[in-house]
Amino acid sequence: xxxxxxxxxxxxxxxxxxxxxxxxxxxxxxxxxxxxxxxxxxxxxxxxxxxxxxxxxxxxxxxxxxxxxxxxxxxxxxxxxxxxxxxxxxxxxxxxxxxxxxxxxxxxxxxxxxxxxxxxxxxxxxxxxxxxxxxxxxxxxxxxxxxxxxxxxxxxxxxxxxxxxxxxxxxxxxxxxxxxxxxxxxxxxxxxxxxxxxxxxxxxxxxxxxxxxxxxxxxxxxxxxxxxxxxxxxxxxxxxxxxxxxxxxxxxxxxxxxxxxxxxxxxxxxxxxxxxxxxxxxxxxxxxxxxxxxxxxxxxxxxxxxxxxxxxxxxxxxxxxxxxxxxxxxxxxxxxxxxxxxxxxxxxxxxxxxxxxxxxxxxxxxxxxxxxxxxxxxxxxxxxxxxxxxxxxxxxxxxxxxxxxxxxxxxxxxxxxxxxxxxxxxxxxxxxxxxxxxxxxxxxxxxxxxxx
Amino acid sequence: xxxxxxxxxxxxxxxxxxxxxxxxxxxxxxxxxxxxxxxxxxxxxxxxxxxxxxxxxxxxxxxxxxxxxxxxxxxxxxxxxxxxxxxxxxxxxxxxxxxxxxxxxxxxxxxxxxxxxxxxxxxxxxxxxxxxxxxxxxxxxxxxxxxxxxxxxxxxxxxxxxxxxxxxxxxxxxxxxxxxxxxxxxxxxxxxxxxxxxxxxxxxx
Numbered sequence: 001x002x003x004x005x006x007x008x009x010x011x012x013x014x015x016x017x018x019x020x021x022x023x024x025x026x027x028x029x030x031x032x033x034x035x036x037x038x039x040x041x042x043x044x045x046x047x048x049x050x051x052x053x054x055x056x057x058x059x060x061x062x063x064x065x066x067x068x069x070x071x072x073x074x075x076x077x078x079x080x081x082x083x084x085x086x087x088x089x090x091x092x093x094x095x096x097x098x099x100x101x102x103x104x105x106x107x108x109x110x111x112x113x114x115x116x117x118x119x120x121x122x123x124x125x126x127x128x129x130x131x132x133x134x135x136x137x138x139x140x141x142x143x144x145x146x147x148x149x150x151x152x153x154x155x156x157x158x159x160x161x162x163x164x165x166x167x168x169x170x171x172x173x174x175x176x177x178x179x180x181x182x183x184x185x186x187x188x189x190x191x192x193x194x195x196x197x198x199x200x201x202x203x204x205x206x207x208x209x210x211x212x213x214x215x216x217x218x219x220x221x222x223x224x225x226x227x228x229x230x231x232x233x234x235x236x237x238x239x240x241x242x243x244x245x246x247x248x249x250x251x252x253x254x255x256x257x258x259x260x261x262x263x264x265x266x267x268x269x270x271x272x273x274x275x276x277x278x279x280x281x282x283x284x285x286x287x288x289x290x291x292x293x294x295x296x297x298x299x300x301x302x303x304x305x306x307x308x309x310x311x312x313x314x315x316x317x318x319x320x321x322x323x324x325x326x327x328x329x330x331x332x333x334x335x336x337x338x339x340x341x342x343x344x345x346x347x348x349x350x351x352x353x354x355x356x357x358x359x360x361x362x363x364x365x366x367x368x369x370x371x372x373x374x375x376x377x378x379x380x381x382x383x384x385x386x387x388x389x390x391x392x393x394x395x396x397x398x399x400x401x402x403x404x405x406x407x408x409x410x411x412x413x414x415x416x417x418x419x420x421x422x423x424x425x426x427x428x429x430x431x432x433x434x435x436x437x438x439x440x441x442x443x444x445x446x447x448x449x450x451x452x
Numbered sequence: 453x454x455x456x457x458x459x460x461x462x463x464x465x466x467x468x469x470x471x472x473x474x475x476x477x478x479x480x481x482x483x484x485x486x487x488x489x490x491x492x493x494x495x496x497x498x499x500x501x502x503x504x505x506x507x508x509x510x511x512x513x514x515x516x517x518x519x520x521x522x523x524x525x526x527x528x529x530x531x532x533x534x535x536x537x538x539x540x541x542x543x544x545x546x547x548x549x550x551x552x553x554x555x556x557x558x559x560x561x562x563x564x565x566x567x568x569x570x571x572x573x574x575x576x577x578x579x580x581x582x583x584x585x586x587x588x589x590x591x592x593x594x595x596x597x598x599x600x601x602x603x604x605x606x607x608x609x610x611x612x613x614x615x616x617x618x619x620x621x622x623x624x625x626x627x628x629x630x631x632x633x634x635x636x637x638x639x640x641x642x643x644x645x646x647x648x649x650x651x652x653x654x655x656x657x
Binding site: 211221 | 607644
């Protein structure tokens with residue numbers, strides 16, 4: 001009923017010509033605060049160190065890493081899988097919740113979308129970092145074999161990146177016009193950006209119709225694509241015959257984990273943004289409560305897949321799988337494995353089942369732990385398997401039996417994580433965190449329903 | 453008793469004498485074997501009389517310059533496999549008086565597309581003729597039907613030979629999704645055009 005009224009208004013030409021002053025005051029991008037500046041400098045320092053490490057890697061080659069014949073995929077690939085996982089949240093909030101008509105999602109959509117764009121950008125970049133000869137990256141497009149899951153991943157990532165950009169940009173158009181019209185005192189380059197990217201937005205009903213139609217089309221399109229992107233990423237592992245990867249379960253297992261990690265990332269970023277930009281009026285405890293419930297559901301699904309993934313091969317304990325599982329359960333990787341399973345999966349489920357656990361501060365802490373756990377979980381998927389090949393590792397230097405990332409690997413990986421956070425911060429420095437026009441639309445709908 | 457001892461003694465003497473004679477005869481053969489041969493050759497020939505046979509012949513020049521067969525030279529005969537060699541052996545692999553070794557050609561041995569089989573023969577560090585080696589091709593193998601999987605459309609094939617169903621499926625999906633993306637991009641241009649028109653109307657008003 002409400003949305004019908006709003007749509008009818010738009011079609012009649014009653015648009016958002018006058019934006020309430022409180023919305024402008026609260027939601028238009030603000031100048032960088034002191035803490036914001038410190039955070040930005042901190043991120044830039046990490047990016048700088050990562051850049052220096054990458055130059056060293058470019059000069060000397062991948063020998064500066066601890067990747068050797070057996071551990072040929074290290075923390076770069078773990079980080080890639082992590083970024084792809086995080087990026088899935090864009091489709092969850094923008095598409096799944098939109099198509100299921102979840103109203104409370106509005107202030108979270110833009111946060112989720114910029115997280116998706118930042119994550120998928122660095123997923124693509126970290127793959128190039130993992131290449132010994134990055135200048136040959138273009139060979140993949142020219143000589144790539146369509147039969148290879150790596151090629152499918154390249155296609156899906158490129159497509160998902162484009163659609164995520166569109167899903168971020170199209171709903172931003174009315175807000176860009178507001179920035180163009182209201183932020184007249186902004187720097188010249190910023191005013192140019194607002195004007196250029198606003199695409200002559202004039203709040204006409206037809207323009208709104210196109211925006212709404214486009215968002216709906218993209219929302220439908222991005223769901224199978226989001227499932228594809230992480231399923232194909234899982235196939236990079238599952239299509240090879242190796243202990244721990246040889247599973248038909250890997251696609252849904254990866255997708256479930258990705259939704260869980262992405263949901264936690266949105267909660268964590270939302271909390272910081274809400275506190276930093278003073279958005280308690282727009283992002284309320286109710287939002288954290290709903291997101292908490294969603295996170296519990298996703299965590300339970302992921303727990304179910306984890307039980308399948310470890311219990312079934314663990315029950316059989318086939319020789320090579322057994323060696324890999326023992327390394328996880330009781331061996332070298334046991335502390336990391338059990339920390340991830342208990343702190344990153346079991347405890348969040350227990351805490352978030354209680355209402356107090358879904359309050360902003362506890363859920364923020366839990367979400368940060370879930371995100372950290374999700375990162376290490378990817379490392380546990382990638383490395384122990386490589387260190388347990390079917391043909392035993394023999395007659396190689398002792399160091400090849402283990403994988404301990406070098407400072408260059410840590411620096412580059414940290415820089416990629418800092419880079420993603422940097423993109424998010426720059427975006428919120430330039431554009432409204434919460435969609436102004438959609439908030440107005442919600443308010444109008446509420447007013448109309450009260451009148452009725 | 454004395455006579456008995458006498459006879460035993462005589463028999464013993466006779467045996468010893470025979471032994472000495474035999475030893476001398478062997479030494480005589482050894483002396484013959486130490487004949488220096490030069491320009492030794494190893495040749496392969498093939499005979500189909502009463503079955504398929506490979507014949508290796510060792511010939512060399514004796515000190516007089518005459519080309520003669522060399523006896524008692526151990527010859528190795530092998531057939532080339534895809535990887536490595538298949539040894540082919542008979543009852544006696546040492547050359548006979550005519551300098552030849554004859555072995556049966558293995559039955560149902562696969563050859564190349566035309567049935568060609570490469571036969572190797574060699575003599576390793578023989579005291580008389582040294583090292584010799586030769587090879588020859590004979591069309592006695594079963595012609596192999598070699599399937600060139602490289603030119604077949606398969607998941608493991610080269611880029612140009614991807615399975616047609618996969619190529620169609622992937623390109624269809626790409627066309628569908630990117631077609632939609634291009635459609636949305638055109639819609640963005642429409643938004644821009646609509647805004648321009650609206651601005652023009654507003655400015656006229």
